[in-house]
Amino acid sequence: MKKSMLLVMTLVLTVILAACGNNSNNNTNNGAAANTPEASASSTPEATPTPEALSGSVLATGSSALQPLVDQVAQKFMAKDEYKQISVQVQAGGSGTGLTQVSEGQSDIGNSDIFAEEKFKDADASKASELVDHIVGVVAMAAVVHPEVGVDNLTKQQLIDIFTGKITNWKDLGGKDQAIVIVNRPSSSGTRATFENYALGQKTEDLKGSIQEDASGTVKKLVSETPGAIGYLALSYLDNTVKTVKYEGVEPTVDNVTTGKYPVWAYEHMYTKGEPTPVVKAFLDYMVSDEVQNGDVTELGYIPATAMKIQRDAAGNVTNK
Amino acid sequence: MVRDDKRQFAKQHIVEEWVGKVYTFLCIALLIVTIFSMVYFVASRGASTFISDKINLWSFLSGLDWRPEGEPPLFGALPFIFGSFSTSILAAIFAAPLAICASLFMTEISPKIGRKWLQPVIELLAGIPSVVYGFVGLTIIVPFFRDVFPGQGLGILAGSIVLAIMILPTITTIATDALAALPGGLKEGSYALGATRWQTIWRTVLPTTLPSLMTGVVLGISRAFGEALAVQMVIGNAPHIPSSLFESASTLTSAITLSMGNTVTGSTHNDALWSLALILMAMTFIFVFIVRWLERRAKV
Numbered sequence: 104m105k106k107s108m109l110l111v112m113t114l115v116l117t118v119i120l121a122a123c124g125n126n127s128n129n130n131t132n133n134g135a136a137a138n139t140p141e142a143s144a145s146s147t148p149e150a151t152p153t154p155e156a157l158s159g160s161v162l163a164t165g166s167s168a169l170q171p172l173v174d175q176v177a178q179k180f181m182a183k184d185e186y187k188q189i190s191v192q193v194q195a196g197g198s199g200t201g202l203t204q205v206s207e208g209q210s211d212i213g214n215s216d217i218f219a220e221e222k223f224k225d226a227d228a229s230k231a232s233e234l235v236d237h238i239v240g241v242v243a244m245a246a247v248v249h250p251e252v253g254v255d256n257l258t259k260q261q262l263i264d265i266f267t268g269k270i271t272n273w274k275d276l277g278g279k280d281q282a283i284v285i286v287n288r289p290s291s292s293g294t295r296a297t298f299e300n301y302a303l304g305q306k307t308e309d310l311k312g313s314i315q316e317d318a319s320g321t322v323k324k325l326v327s328e329t330p331g332a333i334g335y336l337a338l339s340y341l342d343n344t345v346k347t348v349k350y351e352g353v354e355p356t357v358d359n360v361t362t363g364k365y366p367v368w369a370y371e372h373m374y375t376k377g378e379p380t381p382v383v384k385a386f387l388d389y390m391v392s393d394e395v396q397n398g399d400v401t402e403l404g405y406i407p408a409t410a411m412k413i414q415r416d417a418a419g420n421v422t423n424k
Numbered sequence: 425m426v427r428d429d430k431r432q433f434a435k436q437h438i439v440e441e442w443v444g445k446v447y448t449f450l451c452i453a454l455l456i457v458t459i460f461s462m463v464y465f466v467a468s469r470g471a472s473t474f475i476s477d478k479i480n481l482w483s484f485l486s487g488l489d490w491r492p493e494g495e496p497p498l499f500g501a502l503p504f505i506f507g508s509f510s511t512s513i514l515a516a517i518f519a520a521p522l523a524i525c526a527s528l529f530m531t532e533i534s535p536k537i538g539r540k541w542l543q544p545v546i547e548l549l550a551g552i553p554s555v556v557y558g559f560v561g562l563t564i565i566v567p568f569f570r571d572v573f574p575g576q577g578l579g580i581l582a583g584s585i586v587l588a589i590m591i592l593p594t595i596t597t598i599a600t601d602a603l604a605a606l607p608g609g610l611k612e613g614s615y616a617l618g619a620t621r622w623q624t625i626w627r628t629v630l631p632t633t634l635p636s637l638m639t640g641v642v643l644g645i646s647r648a649f650g651e652a653l654a655v656q657m658v659i660g661n662a663p664h665i666p667s668s669l670f671e672s673a674s675t676l677t678s679a680i681t682l683s684m685g686n687t688v689t690g691s692t693h694n695d696a697l698w699s700l701a702l703i704l705m706a707m708t709f710i711f712v713f714i715v716r717w718l719e720r721r722a723k724v
Contacts, residue, residue: 136514167685197685199694207689222688284576289661289691290493308491314578314672315661317682321562329576369485 108154139272151329158188159382165214166293168242168319168337169371170194172403173390179399180389189382198222198293205374206230211383216242216293218417234374239390240405242337244366245299245355246347247323249332253278256349259304265309265333273331285313285323290363292317297369298335299417302350335367337405357406363413363421370415371405425466448514449646461707470702473499473695484699490663490679492693499696505703507675509686510580512648515587516595517540520641522588531603532625550593558657561586566637566658575670583675586654598640611674612696635721642718650704652677675699 163173170193177191193227198215202222205213213234221347223231237311252273254366255266265272265283290309301304309315314329315321319340320363326334326343338355341347347355350367359365362414389395396407413422474481479499487500502572526546530538565585565617571576606629614624652675661682680697687694 178711195685196535197687198688201686203689224691227690229690289682289686290491291683293686306493306495308494311662311664311666312576312671313660313662314576315656315663315682317676317686321657323718324562325578329570 115235118296121382122346123421146310150154157186157382157385159190159380161189161212161383161386162194162210163191163201163212163214164204165195165212166198166216166371167195168294169214169215169240169373172240172399173373175399175403176395177286177386178391179395180386186385186389189385191386199291202234202374204378206234208376211375211380212387215372215374216369217296218370218372219374221296221415232374235376235378235393235395237373237375237379237387238370238376238392238408239373239387239413240371240396240400240408241368242339242361242371242405243357243360243365244294244302244335244337244354245341245367246302246335246348246350247296247341248334248348249326249328249330250344250346252280252281252331252346255346258351258353260303262350263303263305266303266310267308273284279331281331284329284332286322286329286332287313287315288335289315289317290324293369294337298367300408301369302335337404338406357410360406361410361412364421366421368406370408434620436672455570457645466701466705467683467697469698470705471695471699473692477692477695478675479692479696482713484696485703488665492683493694497520497692499692500699501676501696501703503663504676504679504700506665507580507673508657508677508704508707509588510673511659511675512581512645514580514584516641516645517597518584519592519595519644523592523640523644524534524599525598527599527603528625528629530600532621532629536697542680543596546593546596553719554590554651554654555657557586557590558654561658562655569670575668576660576672578671578672579657579666579668580659581669583659583673585646585657586658587648587651590651590654591647594647595644597642598643600638602636602640603629605636606633627722635718639715639718639719642711642714649707649711650677652681656675656681680704 150395151247161177163177177193179188180186181191194210198217200217201210201213204210206219206223211218218233219234219236220228221228227399246262248254251319252278254273257276260274261270265276266285266287270276270279271283273283286299314325316325319336321422322334323340323342323345324337326332326336331399336345339356339358349355350365353359353365355365355367360368373387373390375387376381378384393409395408400407412424413421425429447572473484484501487498487506488502488504488505489498489500491498504557526538526542530542556724563580565582566577568577569575569579569582610632611624611629614628619627655675658679659675659678661674661678662672663674663679664672681699684697687697
């Protein structure tokens with residue numbers, strides 16, 4: 104008797120909850136739809152410049168590659184007298200999370216390593232057009248190998264052959280007789296997308312026996328310790344434990360990136376949904392100010408967006424500035 | 425006068441009774457709502473892969489190719505399912521004998537030293553963050569395997585050794601409780617018949633507590649099944665069924681943690697990751713049912 108009661112209770116609860124779930128889904132949908140006019144309404148009074156200092160909060164989420172920079176700049180920003188009333192919060196979680204949250208209005212800024220157009224595809228393409236791009240820096244990537252493989256330059260074709268599994272031994276590339284071990288990023292990673300787009304010019308599959316890691320520290324550790332390993336890292340992570348290889352004979356240096364000689368780089372984007380509110384705008388303006396661009400950005404191993412002599416659009420077309 | 429007092433007391437008791445009842449009921453209701461909404465959330469997200477993205481359930485479960493960004497995208501989760509099962513079962517095979525011997529030592533052989541030194545040390549293992557295990561695995565176990573065995577060292581064996589250390593406290597604690605709860609009469613009877621300590625342990629203690637010991641092992645497996653970070657660091661994460669224990673493989677959890685942040689909500693890739701989470705959840709339920717079943721047998 105009691106057991107059957109419990110069963111009935113459970114069933115009833117499940118049904119109620121399922122209904123609740125649906126309701127809450129509808130609510131969030133309505134909320135998202137209703138959000139836009141609301142947000143613009145609330146920004147109207149703020150838009151009129153007030154003599155007092157700005158106050159409010161900014162939430163930036165997304166790319167873990169960009170997080171250290173945003174974090175450091177946020178601390179300096181909040182320490183300034185005129186912005187004392189603004190609190191900036193920075194959370195990592197990946198470019199996809201950042202773009203999703205900014206597009207759904209959960210965060211003010213979405214940090215991303217890649218263009219929103221590349222993540223929001225097909226049915227979601229309209230979401231990308233609602234976002235406003237603020238480029239705050241450039242990050243360049245270099246292919247790195249274990250110090251003892253005996254190769255210091257790789258051509259585009261050689262890299263393609265390695266990452267598609269056509270060449271499996273370093274001796275075919277003029278190096279040691281040593282099997283190649285690929286240390287890759289997961290197929291959804293922004294770093295991998297950049298490397299595939301601009302170094303290989305094509306997508307690659309995850310080969311059997313290859314290694315996938317998402318943290319740059321782990322990638323570096325594995326490449327430096329595994330004989331025959333090859334991977335790719337942002338310039339800020341390079342040091343003596345791994346060997347940096349030239350791409351088509353071009354050294355991955357800041358100068359070569361800014362002049363367009365070295366093509367494997369990506370913008371660091373901070374997306375807002377529509378035009379930013381004054382509080383968010385103050386923070387983004389500070390991000391691209393000379394103080395930050397020539398200070399924190401270079402200090403942490405990124406390249407200032409202002410230093411670039413070329414520019415690139417979402418489709419990958421490069422033009423002179 | 426006296427009657428009034430009594431009435432007063434009775435009233436007070438009734439109020440207390442009701443406050444207590446309402447409070448416990450609210451707590452239980454909150455708990456039930458949390459559990460059901462989590463199940464509903466994971467299930468609805470995970471099911472949308474098959475409903476709105478039109479991916480065949482069977483090809484998802486039995487497919488060998490995981491190419492979410494490919495053209496056309498392929499979602500075959502079998503390599504992850506294989507990786508999860510092989511690492512956690514192998515981890516239990518390593519950890520169970522160690523844990524059961526440790527708990528026998530603590531309860532039967534040397535309770536003094538065991539309870540005073542061994543138990544706190546083993547319980548300490550449970551408090552170490554999993555990223556530390558992963559890093560230790562990456563710094564010590566992986567290079568060792570790379571030097572000694574063919575392959576890169578990363579793989580199922582490295583993952584299962586790291587997991588075995590992590591689930592050791594779970595199995596040990598449950599086994600110790602089970603052995604300590606054994607009625608003294610059984611053992612005394614065995615000794616009275618002239619059995620040695622080893623004979624008592626082997627013929628009496630272990631067979632009677634076996635279902636409870638198995639409960640500990642199953643709980644250990646389910647913990648290993650859900651562990652993500654430490655395994656992700658040492659297993660290599662290639663979405664293929666490996667041909668050796670030292671070749672890069674992947675588990676359900678490592679596939680989820682590697683890609684969840686990089687995908688946007690609502691994309692097929694993201695939905696497919698939720699489906700992997702749904703498989704994990706279903707497996708956890710199955711483990712819980714096994715534990716329940718074992719407990720029922722233990723009482724008989």
